Amino acid sequence: MREPILLPLDQPELSVDLSGGLVRRTVHPSGLRVLTEFMPGARSATIGFWVGVGSRDEQAENNDAPGSLGSTHFLEHLLFKGTPTRDAFEIATSFDRIGAEHNALTAKEYTCYYAKVRDADVTQAVTVLTDMVANSVIDKDEFEMERGVILEEIAMASDDLADVAGERLFEAVFGEHTLGRPIGGHPETIKAAKRDDVMLHYREQYDPSTLVVTAAGAVDHDAFVDLVLTALNASPEERWHTDRPGTPVRRAQVPTSITRGEKLHITERPSEQINLMIGMEGLHSNDPRRFAYGIMNSVLGGGMSSRLFQEIREKRGLAYTAYSFGASYSDAGLFGIYAGCAPERAQEVLELSRIELNKMAAEGVTEEELERSLGQIAGSSALALEDSDTRMSRLARAEIGSGELYDLDTSLERFHAVTAEDIRSIAAEIAARPQTVVAVGEVSRAGSLDA
Amino acid sequence: MREPILLPLDQPELSVDLSGGLVRRTVHPSGLRVLTEFMPGARSATIGFWVGVGSRDEQAENNDAPGSLGSTHFLEHLLFKGTPTRDAFEIATSFDRIGAEHNALTAKEYTCYYAKVRDADVTQAVTVLTDMVANSVIDKDEFEMERGVILEEIAMASDDLADVAGERLFEAVFGEHTLGRPIGGHPETIKAAKRDDVMLHYREQYDPSTLVVTAAGAVDHDAFVDLVLTALNASPEERWHTDRPGTPVRRAQVPTSITRGEKLHITERPSEQINLMIGMEGLHSNDPRRFAYGIMNSVLGGGMSSRLFQEIREKRGLAYTAYSFGASYSDAGLFGIYAGCAPERAQEVLELSRIELNKMAAEGVTEEELERSLGQIAGSSALALEDSDTRMSRLARAEIGSGELYDLDTSLERFHAVTAEDIRSIAAEIAARPQTVVAVGEVSRAGSLDA
Numbered sequence: 001m002r003e004p005i006l007l008p009l010d011q012p013e014l015s016v017d018l019s020g021g022l023v024r025r026t027v028h029p030s031g032l033r034v035l036t037e038f039m040p041g042a043r044s045a046t047i048g049f050w051v052g053v054g055s056r057d058e059q060a061e062n063n064d065a066p067g068s069l070g071s072t073h074f075l076e077h078l079l080f081k082g083t084p085t086r087d088a089f090e091i092a093t094s095f096d097r098i099g100a101e102h103n104a105l106t107a108k109e110y111t112c113y114y115a116k117v118r119d120a121d122v123t124q125a126v127t128v129l130t131d132m133v134a135n136s137v138i139d140k141d142e143f144e145m146e147r148g149v150i151l152e153e154i155a156m157a158s159d160d161l162a163d164v165a166g167e168r169l170f171e172a173v174f175g176e177h178t179l180g181r182p183i184g185g186h187p188e189t190i191k192a193a194k195r196d197d198v199m200l201h202y203r204e205q206y207d208p209s210t211l212v213v214t215a216a217g218a219v220d221h222d223a224f225v226d227l228v229l230t231a232l233n234a235s236p237e238e239r240w241h242t243d244r245p246g247t248p249v250r251r252a253q254v255p256t257s258i259t260r261g262e263k264l265h266i267t268e269r270p271s272e273q274i275n276l277m278i279g280m281e282g283l284h285s286n287d288p289r290r291f292a293y294g295i296m297n298s299v300l301g302g303g304m305s306s307r308l309f310q311e312i313r314e315k316r317g318l319a320y321t322a323y324s325f326g327a328s329y330s331d332a333g334l335f336g337i338y339a340g341c342a343p344e345r346a347q348e349v350l351e352l353s354r355i356e357l358n359k360m361a362a363e364g365v366t367e368e369e370l371e372r373s374l375g376q377i378a379g380s381s382a383l384a385l386e387d388s389d390t391r392m393s394r395l396a397r398a399e400i401g402s403g404e405l406y407d408l409d410t411s412l413e414r415f416h417a418v419t420a421e422d423i424r425s426i427a428a429e430i431a432a433r434p435q436t437v438v439a440v441g442e443v444s445r446a447g448s449l450d451a
Numbered sequence: 452m453r454e455p456i457l458l459p460l461d462q463p464e465l466s467v468d469l470s471g472g473l474v475r476r477t478v479h480p481s482g483l484r485v486l487t488e489f490m491p492g493a494r495s496a497t498i499g500f501w502v503g504v505g506s507r508d509e510q511a512e513n514n515d516a517p518g519s520l521g522s523t524h525f526l527e528h529l530l531f532k533g534t535p536t537r538d539a540f541e542i543a544t545s546f547d548r549i550g551a552e553h554n555a556l557t558a559k560e561y562t563c564y565y566a567k568v569r570d571a572d573v574t575q576a577v578t579v580l581t582d583m584v585a586n587s588v589i590d591k592d593e594f595e596m597e598r599g600v601i602l603e604e605i606a607m608a609s610d611d612l613a614d615v616a617g618e619r620l621f622e623a624v625f626g627e628h629t630l631g632r633p634i635g636g637h638p639e640t641i642k643a644a645k646r647d648d649v650m651l652h653y654r655e656q657y658d659p660s661t662l663v664v665t666a667a668g669a670v671d672h673d674a675f676v677d678l679v680l681t682a683l684n685a686s687p688e689e690r691w692h693t694d695r696p697g698t699p700v701r702r703a704q705v706p707t708s709i710t711r712g713e714k715l716h717i718t719e720r721p722s723e724q725i726n727l728m729i730g731m732e733g734l735h736s737n738d739p740r741r742f743a744y745g746i747m748n749s750v751l752g753g754g755m756s757s758r759l760f761q762e763i764r765e766k767r768g769l770a771y772t773a774y775s776f777g778a779s780y781s782d783a784g785l786f787g788i789y790a791g792c793a794p795e796r797a798q799e800v801l802e803l804s805r806i807e808l809n810k811m812a813a814e815g816v817t818e819e820e821l822e823r824s825l826g827q828i829a830g831s832s833a834l835a836l837e838d839s840d841t842r843m844s845r846l847a848r849a850e851i852g853s854g855e856l857y858d859l860d861t862s863l864e865r866f867h868a869v870t871a872e873d874i875r876s877i878a879a880e881i882a883a884r885p886q887t888v889v890a891v892g893e894v895s896r897a898g899s900l901d902a
Contacts, residue, residue, distance in 0.1 A: 041492040044834055080755075088765060092755035097823040099830020118833055148768025155723035156771050156791050159892070161610055270721055272606035304531075304543035314539060317599025320607050340607050372548040379550020382569055383495055441610070 002413050004404040009248050018407045021391065024221035025399075031209030031246025032232070034225045035395040037216040039388060045122050045217030046388040048114040049133045052212070052251055052400040053205045055185075056108045056178035056329075067201040068193055070185015073106040074150055075198050079113065080104070081142040083135035084236055086128070088142065094128045106183055109251060109329055110400055116389060119218035123227060130231035133206065134240045143195040150190050157184065162340065165275040165440040168265050172436040173279040173334050175261030207239045208232065209246040212399050216391035253286045253402055256331045260434045264451030271441035273340045278353055280433040282335035283426075285328035286402045291414040292422035293326065293335075296430075298373040299365045299423070300324045300356060301337060305372065307356045308337065316352075318345050330401065335430050343445035350437065350449060361431035364424030377415055381408055453864050455855040460699050469858045472842065475672035476850075482660030482697030483683070485676045486846040488667040490839060496573050496668030497839040499565040500584045503663070503702055503851040504656045506636075507559045507629035507780075518652040519644055521636015524557040525601060526649050530564065531555070532593040534586035535687055537579070539593065545579045557634055560702060560780055561851055567840060570669035574678060581682035584657065585691045594646040601641050608635065613791065616726040616891040619716050623887040624730040624785050626712030658690045659683065660697040663850045667842035704737045704853055707782045711885045715902030722892035724791045729804055731884040733786035734877075736779035737853045742865040743873035744777065744786075747881075749824040750816045750874070751775045751807060752788060756823065758807045759788065767803075769796050781852065786881050794896035801888065801900060812882035815875030828866055832859055 005016050007025060014025040021037040028034070055072050067075075081088045095102045095115060102115035102125075113133055115125040157163045167182050174180030184190075213228050232240045258281055283293050301308040301324025312322040322339040337357070341349045365373075384390045385408060398405035406414075437451045456467050458476060465476040472488040479485070506523050518526075532539045546553045546566060553566035553576075564584055566576040608614045618633050625631030635641075664679050683691045709732055734744050752759040752775025763773040773790040788808070792800045816824075835841045836859060849856035857865075888902045 044837060089756065089761065092761075092765075093823055096754040096756040097826040097830075099827045099832070099834065101831070101834060116834060118830055121830065145765070145768040149764055149771055152724065152769070152792060153771040155793065158723045159612055272609045273603065303547040305540065305547040310540065310543075313600055314543075314596070317596040318603070320600055320604040341603060342606065372544055375548040376550045379548075379569055379572065380552070381550070383550065383552060383567060386495060 001417070002410040004406045004410055007399055007403045007405060009250060009403070019409065020385065021216070023395070023405070026221070026225050027248060028208070028229070028242060029245050030242035031207075031248045032228070032242060033212045033248055033399055034228055035212070035214045035399055036219045036221045036224050037391045037395060038219060038221065039217050039391065042119070042217040042388060044116060044118050044388065045215050045219045046114060046116040046392040047122065047125050047129060047215045048112050048213070048392050048396055049129050050110055050112045050212040050214065050396045050400055051206055051210050052110050052249065053210065054107050054109040054111060055181055055183040058181065067197050068185070069181060069189040070150070071193055071198050071201055072111060073184050074146070074190065074193055075202055076104050076106045076111050077146050077150060078138050078143065078198065079132045079136045081146060082137055082139060083131045084137060086131055091128060091132060094124065098124060100125060108179055108183060112396070114392070122219060122224070126224070126227045127231050130228060133211070134232060134235045135237060136202065138195060138199050138202065140195055143198070147190060147193065150184065151187055154184050154187055154190065161269060161271055161275045161440045164267060165277050165338070165438050168267060168440065169277045169279045169336060169436065169438045170334065172262040172265045172438055173258070173260060173281065174332070175259050177258045177332065179329055179332060180261060203239075207246070208242060209249050212396055214392050214395040214399070216395065217388035250400065250403060251330050253284070253330045255284050255287070258332050260436060263434070263436060264449065265436065265438045266443045266449070267440040268443055269441055274343045274346045274439050274441040274443060274446060276339050276341060276346050276349060277336055277438040278350065279334055279336040279436045279438065280430060282326045282333035282430065283328055284331050284333050286330070289422070289426050290328070292418045292426045294377065295365070295370065295373045295415065295418055296360065296423045296427050297324050297326050297335070298376055299369045300360055303376060307360070308353060311352050311356055312339055312349055318349055343442050344447070346439060346443075346446040347449055357427070357431045361424065361428040364420045364427065367420065370420055370423070374415055378412055381411070452868070453861040455857045455861055458850055458854045458856060460701060460854070470860065471836065472667070474846070474856070477672070477676050478699060479659070479680070479693055480696050481693035482658075482699045483679070483693060484663045484699055484850055485679055486663070486665045486850055487670045487672040487675050488842045488846060489670060489672065490668050490842065493570070493668040493839060495567060495569050495839065496666050496670045497565060497567040497843040498573065498576050498580060498666045499563050499664070499843050499847055500580050501561055501563045501663040501665065501847045501851055502657055502661050503561050503700065504661065505558050505560040505562060506632055506634040509632065518648050519636070520632060520640040521601070522644055522649050522652055523562060524635050525597070525641065525644055526653055527555050527557045527562050528597050528601060529589050529594065529649065530583045530587045532597060533588055533590060534582045535588060537582055542579060542583060545575065549575060551576060559630055559634060563847070565843070573670060573675070577675070577678045578682050581679060584662070585683060585686045586688060587653065589646060589650050589653065591646055594649070598641060598644065601635065602638055605635050605638055605641065612720060612722055612726045612891045615718060616728050616789070616889050619718060619891065620728045620730045620787060620887065620889045621785065623713040623716045623889055624709070624711060624732065625783070626710050628709045628783065630780055630783060631712060654690075658697070659693060660700050663847055665843050665846040665850070667846065668839035701851065701854060702781050704735070704781045706735050706738070709783050711887060714885070714887060715900065716887065716889045717894045717900075718891040719894055720892055725794045725797045725890050725892040725894060725897060727790050727792060727797050727800060728787055728889040729801070730785055730787040730887045730889065731881060733777050733784035733881065734779055735782050735784050737781070740873070740877050741779070743869045743877045745828065746816070746821065746824045746866065746869055747811065747874045747878050748775050748777050748786070749827060750820045751811055754827060758811070759804060762803050762807055763790055763800055769800055794893050795898070797890065797894070797897040798900055808878070808882045812875065812879040815871045815878065818871065821871055821874070825866055829863055832862070
């Protein structure tokens with residue numbers, strides 16, 4: 001069996017030739033980690049600046065708590081608002097004038113700032129991204145302005161009933177666990193957020209030991225590392241200077257159990273459709289059974305030929321969309337089923353979903369389904385890895401996550417080793433866990449929903 | 452000045468070496484057109500089957516009318532439902548087992564069925580796409596089932612207030628013009644649709660003279676053409692056999708004037724945000740001023756450094772999203788501005804949007820903005836063209852549209868020839884046209900909105 005590439009925190013240099021790209025990694029004495037994947041023939045590159053801090057790290061019980069709910073996402077917005085040498089407009093124009101695809105995202109366990117640019121524009125992108133991430137001034141007036149923008153972002157999400165269902169599902173399944181918190185916070189926590197608290201969060205959490213810079217595409221590793229180091233050492237903030245020794249940080253990957261929050265959560269809203277979700281505890285991201293789980297998810301609800309799509313949409317015309325999904329984190333995970341349907345048919349869709357999950361738990365999958373799923377995973381993974389975005393993210397997830405990088409062939413070998421019984425067994429375990437039902441929309445028209 | 456590649460309907464073979472790819476085109480005596488772009492080093496390909504029939508062609512006044520409102524989109528769904536040799540499940544598994552990214556879309560002027568697959572799977576994808584497009588049986592039971600799916604799709608779109616605003620804007624700006632019709636139809640037209648009418652529409656509109664097959668990536672043109680011809684000639688339907696002579700069809704590119712439908716259209720819905728749009732007649736897709744218009748749109752509302760984004764979001768925090776857009780068709784177009792904001796601030800956002808449009812009409816753009824916009828267009832176009840999807844679509848749009856294919860260098864030369872006065876002039880013309888305001892959400896909280 002092929003083994004993943006290990007990324008130990010005490011190994012300064014690593015170089016591995018993969019089919020499709022050359023992966024190189026530097027762990028600098030400052031604690032900074034830089035990973036690149038050179039893709040032959042690429043004329044562009046995707047660059048990501050990652051910090052292993054996410055919404056779940058807010059308001060923890062210990063003193064390292066980096067701020068109130070939503071402050072990690074608030075900070076992500078603020079890093080676009082100016083440094084001593086670039087105001088917000090200059091940051092915006094720096095990306096726009098080279099036609100970069102750039103953005104940032106806050107997740108439950110990390111925050112990422114990224115840009116995809118032509119090869120000739122890599123230096124420009126790294127310079128600006130470093131300045132943003134290292135040197136934000138978090139101006140008071142900009143802070144107030146951005147508070148309004150974030151409140152509008154939350155309002156927008158609140159008008160999207162599928163978005164609302166997703167947030168409610170995490171809250172209901174994870175209960176008091178930190179993974180249950182909404183990434184963006186609540187309007188009241190955003191209204192109450194203080195500039196100095198967010199600044200403190202920034203200073204405590206962002207430094208070379210937490211920063212992971214990854215790039216894929218047309219990048220030369222040595223030149224890229226030099227570029228990042230030079231940009232960091234130009235910072236007016238001493239904590240970024242890479243002559244100071246530091247120890248890189250990685251989140252522990254220790255499974256914890258969760259206690260379900262709610263069995264049934266209904267959000268009544270006028271609507272044509274009910275957004276219906278069933279959720280339960282899934283697998284944490286490093287669980288060795290994740291390959292069997294991935295195939296189970298694919299057969300149950302991962303495409304037009306999946307059982308949920310066939311039973312709910314194709315055979316009965318009850319929904320436009322029906323699928324299952326997994327979301328995995330360092331210590332726990334969520335498995336979910338989604339369908340949007342007429343309120344009057346919600347109970348029927350709920351029953352059909354449960355029948356299919358239970359059927360898989362009892363009977364597993366057929367050989368034909370297993371084979372099809374392996375083909376689907378191989379094909380879609382190969383297509384996804386043609387994009388430098390996917391490779392850039394793969395490097396970062398491995399580095400800030402388990403410290404194990406699976407290339408495509410190694411992953412596929414693990415998927416091929418899965419047996420039909422492995423799949424039945426994990427389905428049985430998942431199906432036996434306490435289930436939560438979330439419904440958002442005109443639920444009053446649904447009659448009863450069996451939680 | 453470089454000239455676009457011309458695609459005359461009476462030229463059987465064409466081969467042009469572009470930077471980044473080799474474009475080849477065959478106009479077969481049957482009327483079938485096949486265009487490919489070989490991308491060196493690509494390990495996958497995107498394949499599209501296009502028919503130049505869209506929602507605007509429904510319920511026309513002449514006898515060629517292909518059905519009731521929404522029947523083109525209904526037909527698109529039905530082509531996934533089975534042929535004499537493949538049922539719906541077999542079609543779904545054909546794509547899933549190779550991990551293809553596949554889907555279909557109905558637009559106002561065309562319908563497209565596409566798949567992105569690994570190089571080794573091109574034959575499989577072409578075989579199934581051809582069978583779907585040529586040999587659909589449109590089974591009565593499947594028709595009824597799919598009616599339910601489409602009603603759910605419409606219900607889903609109806610719950611998305613930004614989607615609703617977009618539909619209302621087209622209706623309000625275009626009035627009685629065929630471009631004003633909703634692509635999916637209305638629930639009542641879908642409920643009334645008859646299987647035999649949709650079948651008639653299919654038989655009348657789909658044949659080698661209306662079919663354009665395009666592919667980009669790892670494709671050899673001659674082999675690809677053979678593949679398509681072989682698959683068509685295997686059809687049980689004689690109209691597809693390519694030994695029958697046919698004349699390829701292209702939609703006329705003749706500008707028409709439109710008469711605005713409504714000045715102000717309000718859809719009252721409970722919401723956190725108002726989805727606000729301003730729309731007016733834009734340019735048709737072949738208008739020679741479209742390069743100046745493109746830059747105008749980019750400077751006004753095409754990115755984080757654009758004027759609308761700066762004035763509405765960055766300086767005032769009034770919205771999370773604010774942008775402008777153009778939608779161009781063979782004979783007319785629409786220019787629009789969108790913002791999602793708190794109802795109480797909608798009038799202010801409306802005024803700010805108009806101030807910016809009028810300012811551009813009066814003063815044009817600065818040299819710095821012009822230069823930045825040219826950089827943005829060059830960079831983002833180069834990045835987009837790395838995807839075979841983009842190149843596949845570019846071939847088809849040129850073939851079913853104007854018959855002129857602009858490669859990147861030719862387009863950029865046209866953009867660079869634009870002067871600041873060209874931009875001011877087109878902005879002045881656009882800004883002087885009758886405007887329509889659409890608001891969807893809790894508009895009752897907005898006070899008055901000036902139409």
